[in-house]
Structures are given as C-alpha cells and as structure tokens.
Amino acid sequence: MEAFWQRVLQHQQASGFSDIAGAHASVVLPVSDRLVSRLVAERASPDWPVSVVEVRAEAADRFVVSLRLKGPTFLPLLRVRFEIERQPELPSSPVLVLRIVPDALTAVATPFLRFLKRLPEGVGFDGSRLTLHLWTILSGSGIPDEVRQRLTSLAIHAEEGRFVLQADAQV
Numbered sequence: 001m002e003a004f005w006q007r008v009l010q011h012q013q014a015s016g017f018s019d020i021a022g023a024h025a026s027v028v029l030p031v032s033d034r035l036v037s038r039l040v041a042e043r044a045s046p047d048w049p050v051s052v053v054e055v056r057a058e059a060a061d062r063f064v065v066s067l068r069l070k071g072p073t074f075l076p077l078l079r080v081r082f083e084i085e086r087q088p089e090l091p092s093s094p095v096l097v098l099r100i101v102p103d104a105l106t107a108v109a110t111p112f113l114r115f116l117k118r119l120p121e122g123v124g125f126d127g128s129r130l131t132l133h134l135w136t137i138l139s140g141s142g143i144p145d146e147v148r149q150r151l152t153s154l155a156i157h158a159e160e161g162r163f164v165l166q167a168d169a170q171v
Contacts, residue, residue: 023170028159030162044120048119053068057161062084074148096156135148
C-alpha cells in the first residue's frame, strides 16, 4: 500500500499537484522544549564556543536559553530569557525575531554574550535581538525547497514546556 501512495505523490509532485490544485492544509505541531534543545545542539557547529545548550519554553511566547561556554571554564551556566517579537512573514521574510527580556538572569549573562560572535549560519545577534532566518537554518535538513515554497504562513509560539508550530500551505 505504501508504494502506491508514494507513486501517486511522486506523480502529483512531478505535475505540480495539478490534480489537487487549490488544496489547502494547516498543521498545528506541538514540540517539547526537550526536543527543541536536542535539535539546536545537533545543528550547532563543532567550532561553536558553546558546550551545552538547553531551551526551556515558558508561557506568553517566552523561553529561556541556558548556555555553557567551552571556556573560560570558571563561567557559570548562562541563562538568557527571550520573547518572540516578530513572526516570519512568508514568503517575503522567513525570519523569526527574538528579543532579549531584561531580567536578573540576563543581566548576569549579557556581558558574556560577546563570546558568541561565531553564531550558526542564518542566526544574527545585535545585542538585544536574535534573528533566525529559518530557510538558511533549515538548509540541509532534508526539507525540500518545494515544501517551503508552498507555505503561506508560519508561526512559532511558546507555552509552558513546549513550542507550538502553526503552518498553512497551499497547492
């Protein structure tokens, strides 16, 4: 049965999905912060100056990123709280903007963030905002360009213990 559906999908893909033109799909995908932490750690470059990264989702589109730098070794675990400031606007701007939320955790960590000059490709940091160019970050992930091109909206929200991805696509 699986081979049949694969053939049908491959034929539809080759024809530009002509037989189902106008189809619209929406997905809401909750992802645990534990899985997000693992994905971030796996995508990090080996020469990145961070040995541990952990992401903990909170309510109201906020989350905390905990980092342990490879050196100097006397530094404690650094914690920075972020808030999702701006969602991607597809197709023109697949960029998620995260703002640092000033608090006691961040006040201690901010002076050490200058060690993070070598960020992964697609990630920018201006001192108060982190920008994530989603297509650059996801390149090489196995997600075909055609899937990205069919997305009409994408939003990422944080709630206690998980992130929620909402996406719409159209054929």
